[in-house]
Amino acid sequence: MTALQHVRLGTYYVVNLPEADDFDFWRERARALVQCDVPPDRIAWVEPGGSGDLFSHGERRMPVPPMDARPVRANRRFVSLAKNAILHSDPERFALLYRLLWWLQSNPRMMEDKADLDVRRVEELDKNVRRDSHKMHAFVRFRLVESPNDSGEEEAGEHYVAWFEPEHHILRANAGFFMRRFSNMRWSILTPRVSLHWDGETMAEGPPAERHDAPGGDPMEDLWRTYYASIFNPARLKIGAMLKEMPKKYWKNMPEASLIPDLIAGAQGREASMVEKGKSVFSGEFEERPDTLAAIDKAIHACRKCPIGALDNTAVMGEGPQDAALMIVGEQPGDNEDLQGRPFVGPAGQLLDVHLEKAGIDRRAAYLTNAVKHFKYAQRGKRRLHQNPGAKEIDTCRWWIESERAIVQPKLVLAMGASAARGLLGKTVSISKVRGTPIPLEDGSELWVTAHPSYLLRLEGPARAEQARLFDADLAAVKARLAELAG
Numbered sequence: 001m002t003a004l005q006h007v008r009l010g011t012y013y014v015v016n017l018p019e020a021d022d023f024d025f026w027r028e029r030a031r032a033l034v035q036c037d038v039p040p041d042r043i044a045w046v047e048p049g050g051s052g053d054l055f056s057h058g059e060r061r062m063p064v065p066p067m068d069a070r071p072v073r074a075n076r077r078f079v080s081l082a083k084n085a086i087l088h089s090d091p092e093r094f095a096l097l098y099r100l101l102w103w104l105q106s107n108p109r110m111m112e113d114k115a116d117l118d119v120r121r122v123e124e125l126d127k128n129v130r131r132d133s134h135k136m137h138a139f140v141r142f143r144l145v146e147s148p149n150d151s152g153e154e155e156a157g158e159h160y161v162a163w164f165e166p167e168h169h170i171l172r173a174n175a176g177f178f179m180r181r182f183s184n185m186r187w188s189i190l191t192p193r194v195s196l197h198w199d200g201e202t203m204a205e206g207p208p209a210e211r212h213d214a215p216g217g218d219p220m221e222d223l224w225r226t227y228y229a230s231i232f233n234p235a236r237l238k239i240g241a242m243l244k245e246m247p248k249k250y251w252k253n254m255p256e257a258s259l260i261p262d263l264i265a266g267a268q269g270r271e272a273s274m275v276e277k278g279k280s281v282f283s284g285e286f287e288e289r290p291d292t293l294a295a296i297d298k299a300i301h302a303c304r305k306c307p308i309g310a311l312d313n314t315a316v317m318g319e320g321p322q323d324a325a326l327m328i329v330g331e332q333p334g335d336n337e338d339l340q341g342r343p344f345v346g347p348a349g350q351l352l353d354v355h356l357e358k359a360g361i362d363r364r365a366a367y368l369t370n371a372v373k374h375f376k377y378a379q380r381g382k383r384r385l386h387q388n389p390g391a392k393e394i395d396t397c398r399w400w401i402e403s404e405r406a407i408v409q410p411k412l413v414l415a416m417g418a419s420a421a422r423g424l425l426g427k428t429v430s431i432s433k434v435r436g437t438p439i440p441l442e443d444g445s446e447l448w449v450t451a452h453p454s455y456l457l458r459l460e461g462p463a464r465a466e467q468a469r470l471f472d473a474d475l476a477a478v479k480a481r482l483a484e485l486a487g
Contacts, residue, residue: 035065045094163214318369371423417452
């Protein structure tokens with residue numbers, strides 16, 4: 001009886017994989033099974049330590065493809081995803097990949113179907129494995145131990161040992177990264193699945209290990225903790241983003257992790273100190289704030305307290321009624337604003353005018369200005385490309401925006417963009433979290449935060465339409481609140 005006859009009679013095949021991450025073995029077996037026309041539901045893929053399907057009895061030998069079997073087709077995208085997905089810990093990954101390979105023979109464009117559940121699943125496996133590999137590269141910490149020589153006597157040589165708990169079968173696949181990065185070191189990486197040992201010339205595998213097999217620390221870690229504490233930047237601290245990038249489950253293997261709770265606790269105090277240092281650059285030259293808008297205008301043209309002011313540009317003063325109830329604050333002047341010497345006259349300003357009119361807000365009745373007074377750019381030939389101001393540059397310019405606000409005394413301040421919000425609050429906030437909600441300021445006025453119109457210009461299609469809708473809603477809320485404050 002031939003292999004094809006076996007398939008027609010409902011024979012199940014069991015493929016026992018020698019290793020959980022052996023892509024080449026899986027590919028060889030999968031190719032043969034496809035050429036023998038064995039459908040996915042007739043195969044049980046069993047990795048080491050696993051058990052076969054309850055119904056996978058009968059013919060267990062691999063079928064032999066016929067001499068005239070057609071070549072197996074698999075595009076580059078499938079192969080790339082499969083090489084990563086095979087490293088996942090999901091026991092169904094082998095069957096998933098075979099199922100995709102099977103259908104690729106009749107539908108070569110299947111991998112382009114983003115709605116297909118199998119395609120989406122293999123993309124998810126690929127993403128999980130790549131993320132696990134990234135975490136391994138970032139969070140493996142080697143610790144120095146003394147190692148015996150071949151004779152069993154103590155030697156002065158150094159050996160470094162690290163403990164890591166990967167979620168997936170990524171150790172062998174990432175061995176090359178550590179061989180290249182630490183080629184001159186003798187090291188071992190211990191994991192619950194398998195261990196790797198590098199002696200400077202050859203790589204060897206060892207049995208699974210336990211956490212206590214790795215050292216708990218070494219003298220160099222005190223130096224590393226000191227360095228880590230010195231580079232910890234409270235002004236850029238986003239706890240949610242940090243925990244997403246560096247989950248707590250990795251902390252137990254990282255010497256610097258013991259410092260993080262205290263560093264976070266003191267971050268707000270350190271940030272306030274940094275903001276005060278940003279203000280203090282004016283001490284001695286401007287001991288008192290300017291008392292007129294004209295004085296501010298003159299002073300900002302002479303200001304060179306940050307790198308932006310040293311560029312070939314011109315300071316742009318705010319404009320509008322000195323007693324305006326509404327102050328609108330943007331990020332910084334753009335190329336058009338710098339050339340004309342007026343705020344919001346470029347494409348973003350023109351778009352702002354459209355939305356202000358739609359909301360029923362008279363631009364002429366508002367005071368418009370920017371958190372940073374000079375245009376920051378990078379020269380590219382004859383073009384000046386916009387560059388975002390840094391936190392220190394925004395904090396330095398707070399002197400001017402606070403001086404303007406003290407003179408105009410608006411009832412409501414609308415900050416457009418994260419830079420504008422930082423210029424008014426002294427700290428970075430998430431627009432999506434604070435928009436639509438008034439934030440009380442020290443002088444009794446209210447701060448409202450929305451997106452910058454330049455953000456809308458960078459979007460297209462449905463994304464732009466949605467952000468425009470949110471922007472209009474924010475302006476409508478500002479208009480309604482101004483009416484309440486006026487009453």
